[in-house]
Amino acid sequence: MEAVLSLLIGLLVAVSVYLMLARNFLRFLFGLILLSNAANLVIFTAGRLTEGAPALLRYGEDAPATEIANALPQALVLTAIVIGFGLFAFALVLALQAYRQIGTLDTDQMRLAEPRQPGAEADK
Amino acid sequence: MTSWFLAAPLVIPFVTAVAAFLLRNSETGRWVSVAGSAAMLVASLLLMAEVLDKGVLAGQMGNWPAPFGITLVADTLSAVMVVITAITSLAVVIYGMGEVPVRLERLGYHALYNAMIAGVTGAFLTGDIFNLYVWFEVMLISSFGLLVLGGTKEQLDAGVKYVALNLVSTLAFLAGIGMLYGMTGSLNMAELALTVPQVENQALVTVVAMLFMVGFGVKAAVFPLFFWLPAAYHTPRFSVSAVFAGLLTKVGVYALMRVFTLIFVGDVSFTHEILLWVAAATMVTGVLGAAAQTDFRKILSFHIISQIGYMVLGLALYTTTGLVGGVFYLVHHIIVKANLFLIAGIAQKAAGGNELSRIGGLYKAAPFLGLLFLIPAFSLAGFPPLSGFWAKFVVVKATLELGHWFVAFLALAVGLLTIFSMTKIWAAAFWKPHPDGIEPSLSRVDRGELVPMMIPVVGLAVLTMIIGLHPEPFVQIAETAADQLLDPTAYITAVLGEEAAP
Numbered sequence: 087m088e089a090v091l092s093l094l095i096g097l098l099v100a101v102s103v104y105l106m107l108a109r110n111f112l113r114f115l116f117g118l119i120l121l122s123n124a125a126n127l128v129i130f131t132a133g134r135l136t137e138g139a140p141a142l143l144r145y146g147e148d149a150p151a152t153e154i155a156n157a158l159p160q161a162l163v164l165t166a167i168v169i170g171f172g173l174f175a176f177a178l179v180l181a182l183q184a185y186r187q188i189g190t191l192d193t194d195q196m197r198l199a200e201p202r203q204p205g206a207e208a209d210k
Numbered sequence: 211m212t213s214w215f216l217a218a219p220l221v222i223p224f225v226t227a228v229a230a231f232l233l234r235n236s237e238t239g240r241w242v243s244v245a246g247s248a249a250m251l252v253a254s255l256l257l258m259a260e261v262l263d264k265g266v267l268a269g270q271m272g273n274w275p276a277p278f279g280i281t282l283v284a285d286t287l288s289a290v291m292v293v294i295t296a297i298t299s300l301a302v303v304i305y306g307m308g309e310v311p312v313r314l315e316r317l318g319y320h321a322l323y324n325a326m327i328a329g330v331t332g333a334f335l336t337g338d339i340f341n342l343y344v345w346f347e348v349m350l351i352s353s354f355g356l357l358v359l360g361g362t363k364e365q366l367d368a369g370v371k372y373v374a375l376n377l378v379s380t381l382a383f384l385a386g387i388g389m390l391y392g393m394t395g396s397l398n399m400a401e402l403a404l405t406v407p408q409v410e411n412q413a414l415v416t417v418v419a420m421l422f423m424v425g426f427g428v429k430a431a432v433f434p435l436f437f438w439l440p441a442a443y444h445t446p447r448f449s450v451s452a453v454f455a456g457l458l459t460k461v462g463v464y465a466l467m468r469v470f471t472l473i474f475v476g477d478v479s480f481t482h483e484i485l486l487w488v489a490a491a492t493m494v495t496g497v498l499g500a501a502a503q504t505d506f507r508k509i510l511s512f513h514i515i516s517q518i519g520y521m522v523l524g525l526a527l528y529t530t531t532g533l534v535g536g537v538f539y540l541v542h543h544i545i546v547k548a549n550l551f552l553i554a555g556i557a558q559k560a561a562g563g564n565e566l567s568r569i570g571g572l573y574k575a576a577p578f579l580g581l582l583f584l585i586p587a588f589s590l591a592g593f594p595p596l597s598g599f600w601a602k603f604v605v606v607k608a609t610l611e612l613g614h615w616f617v618a619f620l621a622l623a624v625g626l627l628t629i630f631s632m633t634k635i636w637a638a639a640f641w642k643p644h645p646d647g648i649e650p651s652l653s654r655v656d657r658g659e660l661v662p663m664m665i666p667v668v669g670l671a672v673l674t675m676i677i678g679l680h681p682e683p684f685v686q687i688a689e690t691a692a693d694q695l696l697d698p699t700a701y702i703t704a705v706l707g708e709e710a711a712p
Contacts, residue, residue, distance in 0.1 A: 106378075111370055111374070114374060115374075118374070118377055118378065118381075121378070121381050122377075122381055122384075124385075125381045125384045125385040125388065126384075128385045128388040128389060129384070129385075129387070129388030129391065130388075131388075131392075132388045132389050132391060132392025132393075133388070133391060133392060134392070158391075158397075159388075159391065162340055162387075162388070162391070165340075165344065166343075166384055169344070169347045172351060173347070173350070173351060173354075173373075173377060173380075176351065176354055176355075176373070177373050177374075177377065180354075180358065180366065180369050180370060180373060181370070183358075183361065183366055184366040184367065184369070184370055187361070187363050187366050188363055188366065188367060193370070196367050196370060197367075198363050198364045198367040199364045199365075199367040199368040199371075199441055199442065199444070199445050200440070200441050
């Protein structure tokens with residue numbers, strides 16, 4: 087199971103790097119969310135996989151009768167998903183607003199904060 | 211009781227943020243923000259006094275014993291950073307009364323501001339690595355809001371780059387946490403200090419250390435990872451740039467200092483050697499970048515990068531003197547850099563711009579402002595007897611002690627180039643006559659705006675002078691901080707109890 091998940095993480099990272107290298111900011115953001123999912127899976131896999139085991143005790147039990155899953159990585163992933171969701175929502179709104187104001191999401195054209203120096207055009 | 215000392219500087223800005231948000235449509239909101247910052251300063255000074263008196267403090271939140279619950283820890287470095295955060299926060303919030311327009315206050319400027327301060331403070335105080343990630347996010351999301359508040363085209367463009375690169379760095383940090391947990395089964399930093407050396411596969415530990423170095427390196431704006439900073443810091447309001455310039459990158463430096471003295475010290479000859487050359491490259495590229503700029507705030511932004519190099523250099527040397535220099539530099543830099551950005555704001559109001567070719571004549575119009583600029587500018591360049599001189603002196607001394615002649619030479623040469631940039635600003639903004647032939651004057655600025663803008667500038671300049679003329683107590687505090695960083699026994703026993711000592 088670890089091997090499958092590791093391969094999946096690798097695939098996600100590869101796809102996200104491909105997307106993040108694009109000039110379009112929206113593609114970059116899609117790459118980012120894939121990368122964030124890959125990071126979440128890293129936590130989940132590194133925290134040991136226990137197939138089919140519950141993370142909670144039965145009502146009235148003091149100690150687990152069977153194998154039990156570690157709840158901590160799950161809690162970490164949950165926190166990271168929530169935070170990632172908030173940040174991604176902000177980034178999407180930012181992209182929308184930037185598109186409305188600047189008129190493009192091509193990062194090569196987005197040079198308002200750092201305008202090209204005169205003379206730098208020549209080496210383009 | 212200890213827990214309250216630790217929690218107060220965190221709770222106060224959060225309460226202030228909520229209150230300021232509810233009162234955002236009235237004048238009171240602004241004053242609530244000022245009162246909150248002042249209260250936080252008192253709380254942080256109490257914490258500092260307690261730490262200096264009793265040594266490292268640790269409090270278990272919710273009474274869950276470490277390493278299972280979330281621990282707040284204040285050693286001397288954390289306490290110093292919290293105090294300096296509170297000072298900067300108070301200075302900038304007072305400045306904001308004159309500079310931040312009512313329109314932005316209604317959009318929730320003070321709420322975002324205080325939430326960001328809470329995030330910064332939390333990052334300094336937490337003793338749990340995942341909790342550090344959460345505080346980073348609190349700080350980041352509020353800083354995103356502050357950066358684009360107002361929504362001009364430049365701000366949105368800057369926001370895109372700032373958000374994108376910071377999110378990538380956060381993910382590197384997060385993946386690092388996951389792998390660290392997988393190897394050690396712990397998230398508590400004190401326990402990690404004990405368990406990481408026992409990990410069989412030390413090579414993997416170094417790989418994870420690199421993930422942390424990249425993650426924090428982006429936040430700290432070190433050499434190959436700094437591109438978001440000069441793209442963003444010159445676009446928002448001056449209050450926002452000042453508090454960003456003062457505090458945000460320093461959280462990255464603090465995090466580097468924490469994990470590379472407490473957790474990842476197994477392969478110092480590899481990790482700290484990288485840090486050494488990163489620091490050298492950061493100093494040089496930052497100052498050269500500044501030399502190419504012609505905008506007041508852009509020059510200052512590049513100087514943040516160059517100065518970060520000195521702090522990382524202090525850490526990379528990994529000796530007492532080096533860390534003393536690093537810590538001293540951190541404190542000095544926050545005060546001086548925030549002050550320079552605040553002065554840039556006043557200069558803009560008086561002369562009508564920030565582009566050096568379009569302004570001038572400020573010295574004639576406002577000689578006092580000229581003096582106020584010279585104090586932090588010379589301090590930044592490292593002139594005695596200002597705070598920057600001692601900071602540079604200790605760092606360079608530590609570099610020479612280890613025989614890194616070339617790096618020491620670079621550090622001194624960068625100091626010289628810093629003077630070049632500062633004199634460029636001085637000559638263009640203060641000395642040369644205004645290109646449009648108009649006389650800039652402070653009397654053009656509304657009194658109600660000017661007074662709150664001047665008070666923090668004067669206050670921070672006085673603080674720079676005090677540190678410069680009377681460095682003894684500050685160096686002593688930095689020495690205590692450095693000793694605690696190099697020998698984390700006190701940190702570990704404070705968190706886990708006496709029996710856990712290595």
